[in-house]
Amino acid sequence: MNLRSIDLNLLLIFDALMAEQSITRAARKVGITPSAMSHALHRLRQTFKDELLERTGRGMVPTQRALDLWGSVGEALRQLQRAVGQQLEFDPGTSERSFTVRISDYQTRCVMPRLCARVRAEAPNLTLTIGSLPENAPGSDDPGDIQLRVCADDWGSRYRQQRLLAGRFVVAMRAGHPAAGREMTLDLYLSLPHLIVSSVGARIVDDRLAQQGLTRRVAMTIPNLAGIIAVLEHSDLCAVLPKLWFKLYCAPGRLVTAALPIASADFTIDLIWRAQDEGDPGHRWLRQLIAEEVAVVVAASDWVDGDRPHRLERMRAHGPQS
Numbered sequence: 001m002n003l004r005s006i007d008l009n010l011l012l013i014f015d016a017l018m019a020e021q022s023i024t025r026a027a028r029k030v031g032i033t034p035s036a037m038s039h040a041l042h043r044l045r046q047t048f049k050d051e052l053l054e055r056t057g058r059g060m061v062p063t064q065r066a067l068d069l070w071g072s073v074g075e076a077l078r079q080l081q082r083a084v085g086q087q088l089e090f091d092p093g094t095s096e097r098s099f100t101v102r103i104s105d106y107q108t109r110c111v112m113p114r115l116c117a118r119v120r121a122e123a124p125n126l127t128l129t130i131g132s133l134p135e136n137a138p139g140s141d142d143p144g145d146i147q148l149r150v151c152a153d154d155w156g157s158r159y160r161q162q163r164l165l166a167g168r169f170v171v172a173m174r175a176g177h178p179a180a181g182r183e184m185t186l187d188l189y190l191s192l193p194h195l196i197v198s199s200v201g202a203r204i205v206d207d208r209l210a211q212q213g214l215t216r217r218v219a220m221t222i223p224n225l226a227g228i229i230a231v232l233e234h235s236d237l238c239a240v241l242p243k244l245w246f247k248l249y250c251a252p253g254r255l256v257t258a259a260l261p262i263a264s265a266d267f268t269i270d271l272i273w274r275a276q277d278e279g280d281p282g283h284r285w286l287r288q289l290i291a292e293e294v295a296v297v298v299a300a301s302d303w304v305d306g307d308r309p310h311r312l313e314r315m316r317a318h319g320p321q322s
Contacts, residue, residue, distance in 0.1 A: 014066075095126055098129065100130075148164075162270065174233050195237040271290060
């Protein structure tokens with residue numbers, strides 16, 4: 001039977017009739033008159049070619065066909081009600097929804113441990129999938145995705161973007177490197193052999209150089225940050241790293257840094273989601289959780305230097321600033 005041939009409102013009426021086994025009570029439950037309910041029952045009988053509910057001395061008694069049908073229809077209606085309710089109202093303590101967050105290698109270590117702990121504590125029945133980032137272009141994502149991107153492009157009006165951090169890059173190298181302690185001019189920077197971490201802003205550095213007709217000498221490219229400190233310690237390579245990450249994960253004395261001598265090559269973190277998901281209360285709850293945990297990471301990097309001990313409270317109120 002083709003669903004398009006059925007008035008789906010009849011299924012709601014059928015569910016009420018089966019639950020109440022009374023035309024009068026079922027009519028009151030769905031908000032129609034008993035006469036309209038009798039007419040709807042007649043249409044149901046025609047649709048399913050069965051009496052469905054038969055009048056006996058014990059009242060309205062469902063047929064076996066009605067009982068079999070109600071087992072499927074009733075559960076389907078309740079699932080639909082739960083799904084619609086979760087979209088209109090979101091209770092993290094009871095929600096069984098699923099969300100996908102796509103992140104870069106950088107956030108895997110910095111943000112995900114705390115975010116996952118928060119989700120497990122506040123929404124124990126929620127399913128969270130952490131995936132890799134698609135191409136940095138509109139339409140490469142899936143509906144419902146929340147992306148946490150480093151150095152994101154502008155994705156246009158079909159998307160919403162929230163800037164969580166605007167920080168700086170540094171040039172990192174071993175303490176005994178020939179360039180250590182020297183003023184990091186652009187000429188010196190371009191003369192050095194470079195190690196590129198493809199997941200952490202390499203593109204923005206090369207784009208800024210290309211605008212000036214310049215290129216750097218790339219000696220090695222690696223896909224993520226795993227092991228980068230050890231590689232720099234034992235080579236003549238240098239690497240551009242987020243200052244935030246360097247302060248959090250590089251022990252004092254292991255590497256030295258210099259300011260990156262390239263204007264407008266900032267390290268940024270943005271949340272990106274589709275405009276159609278803007279009003280989803282569950283989506284909004286998870287985006288807020290991510291923003292709060294990024295703020296905690298930024299604050300932790302300040303504490304490493306002993307700076308601004310109350311900055312976390314300001315960032316939770318206003319969002320991370322730098």
